Amino acid sequence: MLRGCSLRNTEYIVGAVIFTGHETKVMMNAMNVPSKRSTFERKLDKLILTLFGVLFTMCLIGAIGSGVFIDRKYYYLALTKSVDDQFNPDNRFLVALLTMFTLITLYSSIIPISLYVSIEMVKFIQSTQFINKDLHMYHTETNTPALARTSNLNEELGQVEYIFSDKTGTLTRNLMEFFKCSIGGEVYGTGVTEIEKGIAQRNGLKVEERNSDNAMHEKGFNFDDARLMRGAWRNEPNPDVCKEFFRCLAICHTVLPEGQESPEKITYQAASPDEAALVTAAKNFGFFFYRRTPTMIYVRESHIEKIGKIQDVSYEILNVLEFNSTRKRQSVVCRYPDGRLVLYCKGADSVIFERLADVSDDLKKVTREHLEQFGSSGLRTLCLAYRDLHPDMYENWNEKFVQAKSSLRDREKKLDEVSELIEKDLILIGCTAIEDKLQEGVPACIETLSRAGIKIWVLTGDKMETAINIAYACNLINNGMKQFMVSSETDAIRAVEDRGDQVEIARFIKEHVKKELKKCLEEAQHHLQTLSGPKLALVIDGKCLMYALDPSLRVMLLNLSLNCTSVVCCRVSPLQKAQVTSLVKKGGQKITLSIGDGANDVSMIQAAHIGIGISGMEGMQAVMASDFAIAQFRFLTDLLLVHGRWSYLRLCKVVTYFFYKNLTFTLTQFWFTFQTGFSGQRFYDDWFQSLYNVIFTALPVIIVGLFDKDVSATLSKKYPQLYREGIRNVFFKWRVVAIWAFFSIYQSLIFYHFVTTSSKSAKNSSGKMFGLWDVSTMAFTCVVVTVNLRLLLMCNSITRWHYISVGGSILAWFVFIFIYSGIMTPMDRQENVYFTIYVLMSTFYFYIAILLVPIVALLGDFVYQGIQRWFFPYDYQIIQEIHRHEIDNTSQTDFLEIGNHLTEAEARRYALSQLPQERSKHTGFAFDSPGYESFFAAQLGIYAPQKAWDVARRASMRSRPKIPLKK
Numbered sequence: 020m021l022r023g024c025s026l027r028n029t030e031y032i033v034g035a036v037i038f039t040g041h042e043t044k045v046m047m048n049a050m051n052v053p054s055k056r057s058t059f060e061r062k063l064d065k066l067i068l069t070l071f072g073v074l075f076t077m078c079l080i081g082a083i084g085s086g087v088f089i090d091r092k093y094y095y096l097a098l099t100k101s102v103d104d105q106f107n108p109d110n111r112f113l114v115a116l117l118t119m120f121t122l123i124t125l126y127s128s129i130i131p132i133s134l135y136v137s138i139e140m141v142k143f144i145q146s147t148q149f150i151n152k153d154l155h156m157y158h159t160e161t162n163t164p165a166l167a168r169t170s171n172l173n174e175e176l177g178q179v180e181y182i183f184s185d186k187t188g189t190l191t192r193n194l195m196e197f198f199k200c201s202i203g204g205e206v207y208g209t210g211v212t213e214i215e216k217g218i219a220q221r222n223g224l225k226v227e228e229r230n231s232d233n234a235m236h237e238k239g240f241n242f243d244d245a246r247l248m249r250g251a252w253r254n255e256p257n258p259d260v261c262k263e264f265f266r267c268l269a270i271c272h273t274v275l276p277e278g279q280e281s282p283e284k285i286t287y288q289a290a291s292p293d294e295a296a297l298v299t300a301a302k303n304f305g306f307f308f309y310r311r312t313p314t315m316i317y318v319r320e321s322h323i324e325k326i327g328k329i330q331d332v333s334y335e336i337l338n339v340l341e342f343n344s345t346r347k348r349q350s351v352v353c354r355y356p357d358g359r360l361v362l363y364c365k366g367a368d369s370v371i372f373e374r375l376a377d378v379s380d381d382l383k384k385v386t387r388e389h390l391e392q393f394g395s396s397g398l399r400t401l402c403l404a405y406r407d408l409h410p411d412m413y414e415n416w417n418e419k420f421v422q423a424k425s426s427l428r429d430r431e432k433k434l435d436e437v438s439e440l441i442e443k444d445l446i447l448i449g450c451t452a453i454e455d456k457l458q459e460g461v462p463a464c465i466e467t468l469s470r471a472g473i474k475i476w477v478l479t480g481d482k483m484e485t486a487i488n489i490a491y492a493c494n495l496i497n498n499g500m501k502q503f504m505v506s507s508e509t510d511a512i513r514a515v516e517d518r519g520d521q522v523e524i525a526r527f528i529k530e531h532v533k534k535e536l537k538k539c540l541e542e543a544q545h546h547l548q549t550l551s552g553p554k555l556a557l558v559i560d561g562k563c564l565m566y567a568l569d570p571s572l573r574v575m576l577l578n579l580s581l582n583c584t585s586v587v588c589c590r591v592s593p594l595q596k597a598q599v600t601s602l603v604k605k606g607g608q609k610i611t612l613s614i615g616d617g618a619n620d621v622s623m624i625q626a627a628h629i630g631i632g633i634s635g636m637e638g639m640q641a642v643m644a645s646d647f648a649i650a651q652f653r654f655l656t657d658l659l660l661v662h663g664r665w666s667y668l669r670l671c672k673v674v675t676y677f678f679y680k681n682l683t684f685t686l687t688q689f690w691f692t693f694q695t696g697f698s699g700q701r702f703y704d705d706w707f708q709s710l711y712n713v714i715f716t717a718l719p720v721i722i723v724g725l726f727d728k729d730v731s732a733t734l735s736k737k738y739p740q741l742y743r744e745g746i747r748n749v750f751f752k753w754r755v756v757a758i759w760a761f762f763s764i765y766q767s768l769i770f771y772h773f774v775t776t777s778s779k780s781a782k783n784s785s786g787k788m789f790g791l792w793d794v795s796t797m798a799f800t801c802v803v804v805t806v807n808l809r810l811l812l813m814c815n816s817i818t819r820w821h822y823i824s825v826g827g828s829i830l831a832w833f834v835f836i837f838i839y840s841g842i843m844t845p846m847d848r849q850e851n852v853y854f855t856i857y858v859l860m861s862t863f864y865f866y867i868a869i870l871l872v873p874i875v876a877l878l879g880d881f882v883y884q885g886i887q888r889w890f891f892p893y894d895y896q897i898i899q900e901i902h903r904h905e906i907d908n909t910s911q912t913d914f915l916e917i918g919n920h921l922t923e924a925e926a927r928r929y930a931l932s933q934l935p936q937e938r939s940k941h942t943g944f945a946f947d948s949p950g951y952e953s954f955f956a957a958q959l960g961i962y963a964p965q966k967a968w969d970v971a972r973r974a975s976m977r978s979r980p981k982i983p984l985k986k
Contacts, residue, residue, distance in 0.1 A: 158650030176663025214397030250322030394484030460653030686767035
């Protein structure tokens with residue numbers, strides 16, 4: 020039986036036949052499950068390695084300095100003969116080596132060990148609380164929310180440049196409806212598809228809806244043609260062919276009927292929606308399949324002998340030749356009640372036409388035209404054929420079939436070989452055309468993603484005509500694009516294929532593909548050199564793609580594809596989908612995302628950086644293999660442009676801030692080393708260093724990773740061009756890291772030299788000079804206050820959680836130092852920090868330093884951010900300025916629309932989330948950003964540099980008055 024196999028691929032998969040070992044079967048398209056790490060994490064690893072390099076360099080400098088500095092002339096150091104080896108001037112190399120290890124422990128705080136813990140915590144909360152609970156990605160019809168199956172790839176969602184999408188069930192609804200058919204060279208069905216309406220609209224024509232009294236519509240059947248309904252087919256010129264057509268639909272399948280045996284109440288359980296639609300069509304044409312046993316199929320046939328007469332007919336099922344992605348067809352051998360033996364076969368036109376008897380040449384030509392017509396209308400097609408079998412011939416064949424079926428080795432291969440013996444000399448009956456409508460919001464979603472700089476490829480098993488028209492319908496291709504076509508459906512290739520020489524066929528098609536790719540690439544480069552050249556689109560079928568993926572042509576295919584805005588690969592196998600995805604991922608070094616809904620999309624999903632599974636009609640195989648699961652394609656807009664972009668921005672800030680605060684803290688210790696003769700003397704107490712990352716600076720950066728938001732979700736989707744900053748990785752370049760490193764060095768110098776220099780003349784209340792631990796505690800206090808305040812400068816939105824975390828971290832330091840320096844006795848801590856904070860806070864110097872040092876340290880950052888925002892604004896900063904006076908009021912409409920689909924607890928939580936909250940305060944808005952014209956010009960592909968007078972003009976503009984809140 021065909022249980023678990025999907026007939027949705029019967030007309031679609033024309034890809035290469037791959038031999039693995041001794042078998043050729045569906046599982047050959049499977050791939051090993053990969054372990055995925057984001058590109059962001061890989062670059063983070065490089066940053067950590069760089070920090071290790073910096074640590075080694077600092078320790079090496081200190082070690083060399085220690086070996087050079089150590090000398091007995093410094094009599095006050097008491098470097099006698101009996102001194103420890105670490106300070107023995109007689110062995111400077113040993114001194115340097117031991118100092119090296121001492122400094123490694125001293126400077127180890129430069130390595131942000133807690134960074135990975137913080138990142139994992141942020142990612143987990145982003146996935147479980149933000150993505151999984153986003154009501155904009157909740158599908159009410161199926162009660163399906165979005166699901167993040169991993170938290171490793173959140174930020175990768177904000178950097179996707181290429182999307183590889185399946186068609187059926189991904190772009191379309193996978194709700195198949197029998198729409199048209201061709202029987203004996205005659206087309207039946209008068210309906211107009213969505214694709215035909217779209218074609219008419221592109222040509223400026225208006226399509227009128229015709230409501231016929233004869234139209235019948237139920238799940239799986241949307242057919243309008245009185246010539247076939249209610250027994251009218253008996254009056255057609257070819258009633259016998261019509262009869263064979265309907266019987267093929269009613270017999271050649273693996274559908275299971277459920278419920279009462281009446282046309283109104285019965286339901287069909289099928290391996291795919293296509294099969295259910297075909298059996299439903301047979302029922303409506305008067306051939307009602309109502310019962311099945313392991314060896315029999317029962318069909319209630321109407322209007323056979325005369326109009327209105329109904330009779331139950333039982334057909335004995337002798338053999339079922341199953342469908343797979345290699346055979347691309349399914350056959351059934353049955354025996355009529357009168358003893359007639361018939362083989363019914365349905366499958367892709369490419370495999371059915373190869374097995375037709377020579378007497379069908381005229382019908383074959385006409386049916387091929389009908390197939391192209393149906394494909395142009397966006398319909399999914401299957402060809403139907405039959406063959407009468409002689410009993411003796413069948414018995415001989417059946418013996419071979421039984422032997423192959425009972426074979427323990429190479430069973431699948433032997434079954435395919437035996438099937439070839441009987442699936443020949445077929446008589447063509449006709450073809451079916453099934454409509455699969457686009458999902459809601461797909462065209463708008465694709466257009467939005469295209470504006471975001473994301474290139475979308477459709478990898479489908481459909482015919483080329485169908486794939487192209489679907490691409491038109493969903494705005495993937497338009498008339499303004501230059502289209503490159505690489506197809507194997509040419510007269511020259513057909514002539515070579517008719518000769519049957521496989522070696523010659525392979526050689527000829529490969530040369531044809533090479534010639535076409537070279538021609539298209541040259542033409543593409545010519546168009547790209549022009550300033551106003553059209554966008555490019557490539558359409559290639561599976562047979563040509565098989566040769567284009569050859570190592571000798573792969574580079575040419577990749578160069579051509581990367582220059583195209585849209586690519587459509589039709590008639591491709593599951594393995595070819597994965598190969599194309601890997602080609603762009605590894606060859607183009609681009610971040611890729613694959614999205615599909617069926618088992619045949621699993622390899623493609625696993626091959627991409629990010630795999631998205633759609634929980635649709637094809638089961639849960641794609642979802643189980645995916646990294647994220649959504650219910651509809653249109654939810655990609657929110658997943659990428661909102662959650663992906665926010666996650667990328669937030670994690671960039673988390674990483675760079677961790678790098679900044681650890682480097683700043685460690686460098687103050689490093690500067691102190693120069694004044695201690697490179698001896699390895701600690702500047703800070705051990706507990707200061709231990710708790711710096713764990714308590715005093717831990718929470719605020721996590722809050723930024725969770726709540727920082729440059730623009731609202733609405734503006735993120737309104738201006739999808741903002742997403743391009745993530746594609747270019749603008750916020751995690753080495754240049755950005757270098758800028759943070761520069762300000763770390765600057766601030767560490769301020770902390771150390773400002774505090775140490777000013778404390779030389781400072782005295783405590785008893786008139787004594789400050790000691791080492793007084794100075795270090797003062798410096799550490801300035802570090803904690805400054806790095807926490809610096810975090811507020813980098814935030815795009817500041818909420819009460821930011822104030823609580825920053826204020827709480829600073830307060831935690833003071834609470835700790837009060838307890839730590841007061842509860843310990845001098846004997847416990849010896850000369851360390853006993854009572855230091857009380858001594859410091861009793862002086863006026865402490866309050867002056869705690870005020871001035873952070874201001875001076877942050878002045879450079881403040882000036883830099885002002886200049887950057889004014890003269891070199893990021894795209895999101897321009898959008899912030901445009902909408903700086905707008906109030907982001909969340910509409911209650913969404914809640915009203917989905918409220919009935921939520922549980923009481925979910926509705927209560929959502930209602931609470933809509934209550935007025937503290938409004939986010941965007942920082943840095945005092946720096947009005949000139950150069951808006953250059954931003955919008957850039958979106959149109961026009962370079963418009965900023966002018967000095969534009970800056971002056973905008974600087975002199977008066978701010979608009981704020982809009983008062985409505986009461």
